[in-house]
Amino acid sequence: MKMANVELGGGGASSSGEGGQLYAGREKIYPKEAHGQFRTIKWIVMAVTLGIYYLLPFVRWDRGPYLPDQAVLIDLPARRFYFFFLEIWPQEFYYVTGLLVLAALALFLVTSVAGRVWCGYTCPQTVWTDLMIAVERFWQGDRNARLKLDKHPWSFETLRKKGATHLTWLAIAIATGGAWVFYFADAPTLARQLVTFEAPAAAYFFIGLFTLTTYVLGGIAREQVCIYMCPWPRIQGAMFDRDSLLISYRAWRGEPHGPHKAGQSWEGRGDCIDCHQCVAVCPTGIDIRDGAQLECIQCALCIDACDEIMDKVGRPRGLIAYDTIRNLDAGAESAEPLRLLRPRVLLYAGAIALVGLIMVVALMMRPDLDVNVLHDRNPLYVKLSDGGVRNGYEVKILNKQYVPRAFKLSVDGLPDASVQMIGHEGGIVPVPPDKLQAVKLYVTLDKAGVRALPEQATPFKFVVTNIATGERTEHNATFQGPPKGGPAR
């Protein structure tokens, strides 16, 4: 077996400054392709996540003739967020907050159970970096070929291979930036506008911005993002415990390590044969045998690499595997049964259940009609020539249905009041689909009516009646008059 030209890649995180060097240069990493169950899982996850990202804007969702039919749409000019059956108004942003809380808790839960699963499989940085590495591998060959290419002086061959790599990266980056803007406008329309150069300048700007970030972060910066920029590696240490399943090198089985020739006895030595395949496949260029470390995104590729070697040398798989610190310390594969039901796991799961339940209930109880009443404050009331009193109100009706509706506005609790509405004859207010309609109206009581009120401030109700269904919605309001027992005029 030939493994001689494998070198220890530096993670670049530490200790690379040589003799007075204040700044450490990046040591380029040449990840080798891995084969095995985890690599397969990662390919599938990549296909699914990228598929969702690129294609989701083109999924349609029928909302009737008045609203956009894009399944996921952030409609900034109209201040609406559409997500399949959900539609969120700006004042309902707490639903998004709830979703973010759920996402954070899910991240904590997964991390406490199985470590940095998010980092290793689904983080956009990981997915796009994986894709960019695959592109690099396609044009320049696997690890050894790439190492050779970089060692040779520049030639036409180098230029062709590297040029093709960077052009492909750029194409992917443009597609990524392009997909981003589709979430903010009708995707098919915007796609047409983009190719005919009729799209708004903002669309081109954001495509440019995300092209740049995808190209730089995914293609060039890669593991540097995880090591230097991302706060998550620093935080996640708080979520592990001795029972979390982390990708680990089973030192009790592997040590003492050393080269092994075919036919040699395995007596008195460990299973690790110093092949460095785990280092070769690592996208962050570290040695998993050094134990858990900040740079490790737990992508599980070293498990695949090691299993392949173990198969070849005829030792059992799992020298590198998902294992708990408890087992590692005990020095046996399943020294103790896996403790999934730990307090922190239960706590995270409970919190997820609670927030999820609140969200579901809130969503189910979300009214499709909202009424707000604003009482005029300046002046609170107006005295009229006959001694009567008039109060001004602004009634806001939010029609959250996808069809236009008409409502009748009336007053309940002020028997002698007359209602005057500005701009809507007959007390009928038509509200367009998915819109807010504000109505200015005045409630007037004559002198006798005002005298009959027991208090200066009288509570009453605005009743909003759906003309089509007869459904009534009430909203509390207050009628203000002059102070009781005040001067006669």
Place this chain on the structure above:
Amino acid sequence: MAKKDANTPEEVGTTGHEWDGIEELNKPLPKWWLYVFYACIVWAIGYWLVYPAWPTVSSYSKGFMGYSQRGQVAKDVAASQADKAVFRDKIAAADMEAIKADPELFNFALAGGQAAFGDNCAPCHGRGAQGAFGYPNLRDDAWLWGGTLDAIHQTIQHGIRAEDSATRMSMMPAFGKLGMLNRDQVADTAEYVMSLSGNSDDAEAAARGKEVFMTNCVACHGPDGTGNKALGAPNLTDELWLYGGDKETIVETITNSRGGIMPAWAGRLDPATIKELAIYVHSLGGGQ
């Protein structure tokens, strides 16, 4: 098995800095970090050149782009006015009833009228058009010169007792000051005026005052005291008083007369704004 994440001076060395025995481990920053720092410096220098940046003795460096926040605001205002021009042209051309009948124009006029009211009318009539002593409340149902859309429009255009050939003009004589009525007659008339809204408790004085009223006041305020909108003569029988309805104030009013002034806005605001104002004031609840 050597831990790569070394953390002792023996393993990684020090920077050579030492303070009272405390040494700094040599953990160098990545180079690209340094380059980002340099890039920021270059960006900053470019920023100085392109945008206003440095103060000079009496001015400042203007930058190549000639950018200024004041200029930006002027540009934004111009753009917003250009956007509004479509509606404002329509409002300028349409008559008042037509504006009211068109929901789009009506809402636009309301919003514009509210803004213009705050800028121009609020100092006297109050932020909420609730009025003040001597300045009419525009929300109630009593109008000196008429509360229809056209009457309000006319008042805003030409003002009241203003320097405008078409202004609304009338003059109440200062009956006491000019010696047209003596003190007793003024007091009796005040008593009669109070009795018109049921606030007098001296029927004899009121009866004497009625005679004075019928000779001196009816021309403008009418035989029943309900006023005359053509002359801006207030209705004396209702419960609203611009200057106060107690006897002392009414005596003062008859003695010295009253005559509020409102400027004509025709030359100061453009026709569309005046129409918007009329629409807004009319919508405040008192419009007729």
